[in-house]
Amino acid sequence: MDRHDRERRAIEAARLTRRLTDRGVVGVALTWVDNSGVVRTKAVPVQRLERTAEWGVGASPVFDAFTPDDTIVAGRYAGGPIGDLRLLPDLNRVTVLAAQPGWAWAPVDRYTRGGEPHPQDSRGALHRAVAKLSADGLTVKAAVEIEWALRLDRKEFVPATRGPAYGFTRVVERSDYLAELLTALWDQDVAVEQIHPEYASGQFEVSVAAEDPVGAADTFVLVRETIRAVSLRHGLRASFSPKVDAAGVGNGGHVHLSVWQDGVNLHGGGDGPCAMTTTAEGFAAGILERLPALLAIGAPSVASYLRLVPGQWAAPFQACGHENRETALRFVTGSTGEERTAPNLEVKVFDQSANPYLCLAGLLFAGMAGARSGARLPPLVDVDPSSLTEQQRAERGIRMLPTSLAEATDALEADALLTEAFGAELVATIADVHRAEIARFADASPEDIAAALRWAF
Structure with a gap:
C-alpha cells in the first residue's frame, strides 16, 4: 500500500464519517475471523475512522493461534508476543448495524507494518483465490x-x-x-x-x-x-x-x-x-x-x-x-x-x-x-x-x-x-x-x- 492508496482511503473515510455521524454512529467494529472460526474485533470511535482507514489499527499476530476457548497455541509460525499487524477496514463494506444502535461494522484485511498483506490473513487468502x-x-x-x-x-x-x-x-x-x-x-x-x-x-x-x-x-x-x-x-x-x-x-x-x-x-x-x-x-x-x-x-x-x-x-x-x-x-x-x-x-x-x-x-x-x-x-x-x-x-x-x-x-x-x-x-x-x-x-x-x-x- 503506497502513499496514494493511503490518501485515497483517508478522503473516502472522511466522507463516510460524515454520513455515519448523521446516522448516529459513534463506534465502528472492525472484525476478522481467526483459524478457530471465532469472529474477533477491535473498534474505533467514528471520529477515528479516517485515521484508521489511512494507517490501520494495531493488532498482534497472536490471534492466528487462538483456539475456540481462547487458549493461545505456541505454534510454528504464530502464538508468540512478538510482532504487530495493521487492520485496514474495507470501506466498501462499512454497514450501520440495525440491531446495535450507535454502531457500524466493517471487515478488515490484515497487513504488516510495512504495508504488505499478512501471509496468514484469511481474507487475503480469499482475495488471492x-x-x-x-x-x-x-x-x-x-x-x-x-x-x-x-x-x-x-x-x-x-x-x-x-x-x-x-x-x-x-x-x-x-x-x-x-x-x-x-x-x-x-x-x-x-x-x-x-x-x-x-x-x-x-x-x-x-x-x-x-x-x-x-x-x-x-x-x-x-x-x-x-x-x-x-x-x-x-x-x-x-x-x-x-x-x-x-x-x-x-x-x-x-x-x-x-x-x-x-x-x-x-x-x-x-x-x-x-x-x-x-x-x-x-x-x-x-x-x-x-x-x-x-x-x-x-x-x-x-x-x-x-x-x-x-x-x-x-x-x-x-x-x-x-x-x-x-x-x-x-x-x-x-x-x-x-x-x-x-x-x-x-x-x-x-x-x-x-x-x-x-x-x-x-x-x-x-x-x-x-x-x-x-x-x-x-x-x-x-x-x-x-x-x-x-x-x-x-x-x-x-x-x-x-x-x-x-x-x-x-x-x-x-x-x-x-x-x-x-x-x-x-x-x-x-x-x-x-x-x-x-x-x-x-x-x-x-x-x-x-x-x-x-x-x-
Missing part, C-alpha cells in the same frame, strides 16, 4: 446458509420454541423476533431469500442471495452477528455450533457455489452430469477429490465430527449426487425454466465453526485445480450411501470422509496443492491450532464437547 480465478477468465457466485439454535437465556440449554420441526408453530411463537431479524437484515442491505424453522429443537435457518466470494464471506459474518444481536435483544441466545446438544442434529453451514464465464452460468447448458459444462464439472471434481483435506478448513472443530455421521443429512460420504442430501456434494438444478441462473453446487459437509474466508478460498483453490486439469466426476449417487453395504459403496467408489479432526488435519498437511495455495505458514498454523483443540478434548465425552463449544462460534 479470486484473483487466480479471474486470471482464468472465471468468476464465482457464492452464499453460505446459516442455521442456529435459539435458547432461553438460562444456564441449561432450553430451546426457545416448542413447535415441531419446520412447523409454522415456531414462527408463531417467535414472530416478533423473526420480524425484527428480517427488518434488521433489510436495513443492512442483506438480500434474504428465505427463512424458516429447521429440524432441531429451537432451530432456524436463513439463506441469502449469492454474491462474489469475498462479499459472501463478509455477509456471512454480518448476518450471523446480526442474528446474535437480535437474539440478545429478545432475551435469547443463539448457538451456531455444529453440535449444540450431543443428542441433536447440529448446525450446518452449507456453501453454495456457481462458476460463471462471460455472464453465463457454467453449471447449465453443457454435456456433463446435470448439464454441467466441462469447466463446471472439473471444478466440482476438484472439490470432491480434496474434500478430506478441505474438511480441516470447513469442519475445523472436534464438535464438527459429532455432526458428520450417517443418517442425519450431514452427508459424511465423499460422493456427489443430483439433489441428494446425503452426498457431500449436491447438485442443485432448480425448476424447469431456471436453467440459466439456478444451477449450483452445494457443499454440505461444512459448518459454522469454520472461517468463511478460508472455506471459500479452499473451495476455489481446489475447484480451479480440477478445472485446469480437466478432472471428471464419478457417476452420481442416487441413493443414500448409508443404505448401501460397504462392498456396494466400494464398488461405486464411495468413501467415508474423515471421522475426526485429527484425520482431516493430517489430510490437509499432506495436500501439496492446498499448502502451496494457502502458504506453508498458514497451513501449519491451522494444523497447530487444530491439534491443540484435539488434545484439549482427547478424553471428553460428546456431551462435554457440545457443552464446551456451544457458545464459542
